[in-house]
Structure formats: C-alpha cells, structure tokens
Amino acid sequence: MAQVLPPLPYDYGSLEPHVDATTMNIHHTKHHQTYVNNLNAALDKFPELKDLGLVDLNKAVGTDKLPKDVATVIRNNGGGHYNHSFFWKVMTNPSNTNGPSGDVKAAIEASFGSVDEMKAKFNAAAAGRFGSGWAWLSVKPDGSLSIDSTPNQDNPLMTSLPEAAGGIPVLGLDVWEHAYYLKYQNRRPEYIAAWWNVVNWEQVAENYAAAKAGSVPL
C-alpha cells in the first residue's frame, strides 16, 4: 500500500500569525509531498518493506532490516514522512487548545520542574540544533520525559542509530529553515517562541498516553 500525504487537520491559514499560511502550504504540499513521493519510489523497489508500515520503517533505520541500497533514502524520506505527519497534528489554531493539563502536565512538572522550565530546555534544544533538524519531547523507556534534538529527518524512533537518544515522541518542532524562513528569516528563536502559541496540547496529551502504553502515536 502506497504512503499518502495526510491532509492537514486545519486550513493553511489557521496557525497565523505564528506560522504563516504560505509556509504551511509549501511545507505541506511541496516538502512533505516530496518525502512521500521519494519514500514510495524507494518502497516500490523493495516491496518487502511495504508491509512494515511507517512507524516500523522508522524503527528499522540503522538496523540490517533495511537493505544497504535503500537505507539512506528510507532514513531521510521515511523519517521526513513520519516527522511531518506527526508535526501537523501537534499544532492547531490557538482557540482550539487549553494548554497543558492532566497527566502530561504532571509528567512535565515531574521531569522538568515546571512547564516553563520544560519550554526553556526545549527552546535551547531547538535553537541549538546546528543546520537542519528537529527538537523533540519524548517518553523514554523508563517513562520519564526528555528533550533532545536530531539532525535532518532523524527522530527518536530511530533507536538503532549510533547517537540515538531514543524514545517515543509526544511533541516535536521542525527547525529546518524551510519551516520558518519566509516569515522569520534568520530569527529562529522568534519562530520557536511564537510556535508555542499553536501547540495542540490535547494531541500532546493523547501522544503521551499512547507513549506511556508503549505505542507510537501517528
């Protein structure tokens, strides 16, 4: 079964003014679409991998489950497809979210002291990722929350990679320049600060519940 570009759960303009409509449009219809196309092209050549599904494909990165010829393409495009599919869902129009609450808020406070302290660490990871990459809030195998950043289209599911932090992501932020350059140019910290306004905390709570049960949100 071919991978498909998931529709956004909202209009391209829904995250304005924090993330602009043009960026959302190009990000979704061009960048994410390209990852889907490239992934499908690679899977067509290795049809035995099609049955794995997107999450297991990501988990297989860095293992010998992926033939050498296709390993890098899967890492970049399987990663890109998962990451962006995940990303659209953890954002929403600010009127749609009531902020962190319940179990995930308690977990954040337990791991970081407070939501603000978590945000400060997350901001540092996002701003400090050199070049292209992502910042993540993930549930570790021991149930605690941690913050990491990954290069390019790597993600915490790719536990077999040598420098993998590993975990199940509950919140993630794209810091590739294409994610913010049209509106923020070089001012990545400004983008990161504005992005908190559009975080879909209800989705984050769902992601957290799934991750605690050991299943990967998608």
Place this chain on the structure above:
Amino acid sequence: MLARVALGLARDGQSAVPTMTRAMSSIKLPELPYSYGALEPYISGQIMELHHSKHHAAYIANLNKALEQQAEAEHKGDVAKLIALQSAIKFNGGGHVNHDIFWTNLCPHKEWQPPSGDLKALIEAQWKTLDNFTTTFSAQTAAVQGSGWGWLGYNKTSHKLEIVTLPNQDPLSVTGLVPLLGIDVWEHAYYLQYKNVRPDYLKAIWNVVNWQNVESRLAAAKK
C-alpha cells in the same frame, strides 16, 4: 597569529602573573565585493543582505565568542572545556571560512566570463564541457540532505579537480582538498526566492559564478 608566548610562559610557571593576551584578534565581517543587489535576478538582493549581514555575521560573532572562551580555557588548562568548545568552533569557524570564500566566488552577471587557461583545461579533461561539469556539480549538490555545500576542490596530490559535498558548515579543508568554488545549499541561501526548488537556484547561480576568482584560487593552489 596566535599570541601563544604569554600563555606559554604562564604554563611553564615562569611568570608570576600570567599575562592573558587574546589568542587571536577578533574576526571581522568582510565586505562584499559588490552591492547586495548586484547578483539580481539570479540571487535576490534581499537574500544577499540577510545572508551576509545576518547569517555570516552570526557565524563570526559566535566564532569570536568561542575563541575567547577557548583562550580562557587554554589559560586555565581546562581541557574538558577546550573539548566542549570544538563543535562551536567547527560550526561557526566553518561557517565563516565557507562564506568568506563564497562571496568572492560570485560576481555580477555582466562581469561573467567562462573559465580559461589551466582551469578550463582541467574541467574539459575531466568533464568534457563546462555544461557537463555544471550539470554534474548541480546534481550532486542538489542531493545534499539538509544543510550543506557543494565544492569544487583541487587535489594537490593527483593534480585533479574533484566535486565534493559536505554537510552543515564542514569546510572543504577537512578533506585535504583546496577549495576553489563553493555553492551554499542551506535553505537560507535560496528559499526566499526559489522556495523548495533547490535545482532552480542551482541552475541560476552559474550565471554569477566568478570563474576568474576560481582560476586565481587554482593558481595559488598549484604553487
């Protein structure tokens, strides 16, 4: 350039009061050899201004900060700190070195001339035509995952040209090749004008490549 003498004396314990001189004088943002709009329509003035006055300037500011911290760590003999600073120096030092070369590799289209002399001979020997070279270079450089650069380098051992791509701000010097021409494919280098269509940027930029600069770098490399 490194004023190591004072630091050396401090380490040998010969000086009662270690004089901490700054190891290197601060690096300054070089001026562009042309105005921000001079590479239009191939690279927009808006991109050139941001790229030079914000991105390159930031690499320099961060590099200077890291070098100051390095000098202090050296003075204190804090090896752990020296190691911790290495990635900042590589990222920002590489960013500075790469952009320093890049600005000279470009020129307004009205000044464009094709390669000549030794450079032309080497390009034709390896790629038959300039067109074939630029197509090959563009294809390899377009394929860079994430942020990085495409380079034309000179191999002093084989006396040949090589096309190499590198991630992030890794400078070509890490490969042992001499940098002749670098093309930045970080998204900041083209996004405002070309959006996701990196290949269009790579096609356009050949119109503003300063082959005379590339030739003089080759001549210097061959000395």
